[in-house]
Each structure stands twice: as C-alpha cells, then as structure tokens.
Amino acid sequence: MNMQKPETLLSQDQFNKAKAPGSPPVYSKGGQPAYFSCWDIHAYYGESYIVQGISFDIREGEIVALLGRNGAGKTSTLRAIARVDEPELRHGEVWLDHKPLHEMSAYQASQNGIGLVPEDRRIIPGLTVEENLKLAQIAPPKGWSIERIYDLFPRLGERRTQEGTTLSGGEQQMLAIGRTLARDVKLLLLDEPYEGLAPVIVQEIERTLEEIKSHGMTTVIVEQNAIAALHLADRAIILDMGQVVFDGTAQEVLDNETLRHEYLAI
Numbered sequence: 232m233n234m235q236k237p238e239t240l241l242s243q244d245q246f247n248k249a250k251a252p253g254s255p256p257v258y259s260k261g262g263q264p265a266y267f268s269c270w271d272i273h274a275y276y277g278e279s280y281i282v283q284g285i286s287f288d289i290r291e292g293e294i295v296a297l298l299g300r301n302g303a304g305k306t307s308t309l310r311a312i313a314r315v316d317e318p319e320l321r322h323g324e325v326w327l328d329h330k331p332l333h334e335m336s337a338y339q340a341s342q343n344g345i346g347l348v349p350e351d352r353r354i355i356p357g358l359t360v361e362e363n364l365k366l367a368q369i370a371p372p373k374g375w376s377i378e379r380i381y382d383l384f385p386r387l388g389e390r391r392t393q394e395g396t397t398l399s400g401g402e403q404q405m406l407a408i409g410r411t412l413a414r415d416v417k418l419l420l421l422d423e424p425y426e427g428l429a430p431v432i433v434q435e436i437e438r439t440l441e442e443i444k445s446h447g448m449t450t451v452i453v454e455q456n457a458i459a460a461l462h463l464a465d466r467a468i469i470l471d472m473g474q475v476v477f478d479g480t481a482q483e484v485l486d487n488e489t490l491r492h493e494y495l496a497i
C-alpha cells in the first residue's frame with residue numbers, strides 16, 4: 232500500500248480554514264443536497280495511508296453496496312465515515328442530513344444518525360438479548376421500539392431472556408442490526424453482515440434487510456458475497472487500493488463481466 236501522504240493533505244488547522252469559501256461540493260450534481268455525502272476523504276492508520284481520496288453521495292432511502300477485493304479499504308471507509316479513532320480522518324468532509332460528521336467524534340456521529348454494525352458484531356457479554364437492545368436506547372434519541380425490532384426479527388423475541396453471546400452467529404448478527412435500529416439511525420453501515428453464516432440464515436437476514444429497506448432506511452452494505460449485496464442494492468461503489476474505481480447501478484455491475492472479474496473475482 233502506498234505510504235505517501237496525499238498532496239492534498241492539509242493539517243487539521245488548514246483543513247478547518249479550507250471549509251469556508253471555495254468549499255467542496257457537498258451538494259450532488261443535480262443541485263439538491265445529497266442526504267449523505269463524503270467528499271475527498273483521506274484516512275490513515277498511523278503512517279499507513281489507506282483511504283485515498285474517496286467521494287460519493289447517497290440519496291435518502293438508497294441502498295449502496297460497497298465492494299472490492301480483500302484489503303481494498305471497505306472497512307476503513309466505513310470506519311472513517313463513522314468517525315471511529317482508526318483510521319484517522321485527516322482530510323475531507325462527511326455530511327449526513329446536513330450535519331458535518333467530519334467535525335464530530337464517533338459518539339457524536341452516532342448521536343447524529345450513523346449506525347455502524349461492525350463485522351465482529353460486538354454483542355455485550357453478560358447481558359440478555361433484551362438488555363443488549365435496551366442498552367442501545369439509554370442515550371436518546373431512540374429509534375425503533377424493542378417490540379418493532381422483535382417483529383422484524385422474531386427469533387430475537389423468542390430469545391429475549393437468553394444471554395446475547397450464546398446466540399448462533401446468525402442470531403448475533405440480527406441482534407447487532409437490531410441494536411443499531413434501536414437508536415435513531417439515518418445511515419446504516421453494515422460490514423459483512425453475511426460473513427460466516429449458513430446460506431439459509433443469509434436468506435433470512437436478506438429478507439429482513441429488504442424489509443428495513445422498505446421502511447426507507449438509507450444503507451451501505453459491505454459484503455464479500457457481492458452477488459447477494461448487488462441483489463439487495465440499488466447502487467454499487469467499487470473500491471480498489473483505497474480509491475473509488477466504479478460508481479454506478481448494481482445492475483451495471485451484474486451485467487459487466489470485466490468489472491466483476493477485475494475487482495470482485497466473481
């Protein structure tokens with residue numbers, strides 16, 4: 232991976248100044264404010280320069296599949312958007328529903344509607360399913376009610392008194408998604424929700440993601456199972472070496488064998 236710093240990299244101070252006149256295009260090309268927009272984001276793990284100038288917009292209610300080979304920078308991009316400590320966002324802007332996430336901590340970004348469901352699910356040990364969900368609602372604003380989450384995932388309702396970490400992998404994924412919906416989420420970021428799950432469970436989670444979509448939830452899904460993600464998504468963004476190499480409809484990717492071979496190995 233290229234360890235050079237980008238020429239566009241500004242110090243934090245310069246970066247803040249650069250936000251005044253001549254600021255980046257936080258509005259999509261049609262002139263309407265994009266619901267979500269990241270503009271020229273650059274992020275680092277220490278000196279490792281990983282997210283190398285990524286920009287894209289998402290419309291409200293859209294589902295975007297963020298794809299690319301192992302190590303392309305998908306997880307790092309989600310983490311930079313969610314403003315977690317690593318990788319560190321050193322340049323660029325991230326806007327969600329008119330709010331500047333690039334000026335926020337991870338906690339503030341989550342209070343302003345970012346809902347990252349990480350790959351490792353992070354179910355809290357020692358708590359039941361219901362306690363895991365209730366804990367997510369301790370700090371307002373609240374999102375979906377617990378009962379509504381059980382309607383979406385009946386298995387969670389059946390296991391409400393069971394300790395979360397004793398659930399199957401698929402159920403833990405449901406709990407991780409449910410816990411995120413329990414907060415007031417505007418942009419759901421799913422990192423490999425199907426990973427390690429049996430096909431029948433993948434189908435079950437796919438159905439619930441379709442249902443979440445029907446409620447108008449704006450979603451980014453990162454998946455190794457690109458075909459499954461493309462069937463769910465409206466749009467696809469493909470990353471390679473920390474940069475966007477394709478941004479178009481999901482159908483275009485399904486139809487483009489060269490693109491699939493080159494960047495997705497499918």
Ligand SMILES: Nc1ncnc2c1ncn2[C@@H]1O[C@H](COP(=O)(O)OP(=O)(O)OP(=O)(O)O)[C@@H](O)[C@H]1O
Pocket residue numbers: 232276279281299300301302303304305306307308317
């Ligand atoms: N904590 C870290 N410190 C240093 N480099 C890292 C760290 N995490 C990831 N990287 C590097 O950043 C690059 C992008 O990794 P990232 O996890 O974002 O890729 P990915 O597209 O999510 O890959 P995968 O499909 O394997 O999950 C890789 O070269 C990886 O080695």
Ligand SMILES: [Mg+2]
Pocket residue numbers: 305306307
């Ligand atoms: Mg990853």
